[in-house]
Amino acid sequence: MQTLLAVIVIFGLLVFIHEWGHLVFAKRAGILCREFAIGFGPKIFSFTRNETLYTIRLLPLGGFVRMAGEDVELIQIKPGYEVGLTFNDEGLVKEIITNNKSKHPDCTVIQVEHADTEHQLIIRGYKDEEEELVEYKLDRKAMVIKDEVPMQIAPYDRQFASKTVGQRALAIFAGPLMNFVLAVVILTLYALIAGMPVNESVVGEVTEDGAAIDAGLVAGDRITAIDGESVTTWEEMTAIIQAAPNETLSLDVLRGDESFNVSLTTQVREIPDAEPQGVIGVMASTERSFLGSISYGFTQTYEFTRLIIEAIGLLVTGQFSLDALAGPVGIYNYTGEVTAMGILVLFQWAAILSVNLGIVNLLPLPALDGGRLMFIGLEAIRGKPIDPQKEGVVHFIGFALLMLLMLAVTWNDINQLFL
Structure with missing residues (x-):
């Protein structure tokens, strides 16, 4: 868990x-972003905010942002379609209902002669009771409703392309x-x-089961040389130790004003697909x-x-x-x-x-x-x-x-x- x-x-x-x-x-x-999704597959949670549908989906294999115009636009209103229209206070079309018009009794029903939801933002058609062609302007945020699911139109200047x-x-x-x-x-x-690790050959911490604690090393000890080879940085020190698995090393140590020498045998750390490394059970000192x-x-x-x-x-x-x-x-x-x-x-x-x-x-x-x-x-x-x-x-x-x-x-x- x-x-x-x-x-x-x-x-x-x-x-x-x-x-x-x-x-x-x-x-x-x-760009109009239609959906922000975490995961793929069926939706398990969703809400809409500022034109975008936010969803969490069943399969946790990634995510996506669906931008208008990035793929072929799904909104298609072809000549001959019978649609219902509702209007906002400015007289612009705010909803285009493509089916289930009976659930919207106040809508104006027309038979589409031409619709442009990207450039001209108009829809023309014939009313049921009239033979004359009527043209309406679309609100830039008009919704196309299919199966009671709304989708906002995307004027071309709101599209990715x-x-x-x-x-x-x-x-x-x-x-x-x-x-x-x-x-x-x-x-x-x-x-x-x-x-942050300090790039100095100073012991920051000694592990309980390492060779260093058995040799008497404590936090704060500075390693000045290994087998007679001078070291000043943590990289220099660890490079020598890692290159000598299961070998006895002689360490020159400075503790405060006291200098002394200790001998220890390195332990072996196995690494997949690589040569084994020597370790002695110490960690670098840190600063904040x-x-x-x-x-x-x-x-x-x-x-x-x-x-x-x-x-x-x-x-x-x-x-x-x-x-x-x-x-x-x-x-x-x-x-x-x-x-x-x-x-x-x-x-x-x-x-x-x-x-x-x-x-x-x-x-x-x-x-x-x-x-x-x-x-x-x-x-x-x-x-x-x-x-x-x-x-x-x-x-x-x-x-x-x-x-x-x-x-x-x-x-x-x-x-x-x-x-």
Whole structure:
């Protein structure tokens, strides 16, 4: 239950922040956002606010913001349709009822001759009792009601395609960007709570079952040399220790004004798909400062980004096995292991997942934000947009392939459980 709760909170937050980025910048550009969804599949909760339907859906596999004009518009009122109209105080059409008109006895019924809900914002037709053609103007926020479900019309200037290349690119890029921002915030909070590691060869904490405590080391001891090799930074010290698993090392230690030497045998830490490392059971010393914590948030986010990009590069060049990829089941298991290590480790894990989500979404693959940005970039180069239908086919195929990859990775996760 604890793992499940951690997964729901972390992934809910990551998806919410990602989609919120899309939503905010799309609305700033004047795009009508029809729906903000967390999850896919059937709706389990929804409410409408400021033109947008907010939903939580059954399958927790991501989320989306449905922008008007991003896909083929669903509102189609063709000649010959019989519809009912209601009007606002200014005499503009506020509702177009396409069926179940009997539930709206006060509506004006017409047979449609022409309707334009994007550019001219008009509807023309013949009333039942009159043969003359009558034209009505539409309110810019008029609703088309089908099966008692309203959908707001989208004038062309409220549609995704009407915006500049820069506005559209920013609305798409904002999702991954918010994941990087979230990682910075999480890691800044981590540093404020736990403190920032100090890059000095000073013992911050000694574990209860390590070689260091058996050798008499305590918090505050400064390691000045190992086997005669001088060390001043934490990286220098740990590099020597990690390279010597199950070996005896001689440490020169400074405690206050007293200098002394201790010998200890390193323990072995096994690492999957890598050489074992030596450890002695010490942690770095830490310090706390507000500005330093912010700096730590940015630098650690950069480091996580660099490491993940390097891993993707190894995957592309075949130096990294697909078996090492983790799907939903694998991430669930890892989250359970991290949760058992404490809230601070969970903070770091959430930041890594957030950075990973941002990077993966920026890959130039169809159906991902990076693929959509690629099409916008091609439009900027060509000076005209790609045929929307062709782009839609590419994204559909890309989405199908991504789902197949997700299934393959999930199957691998399940197999790993029984190895």
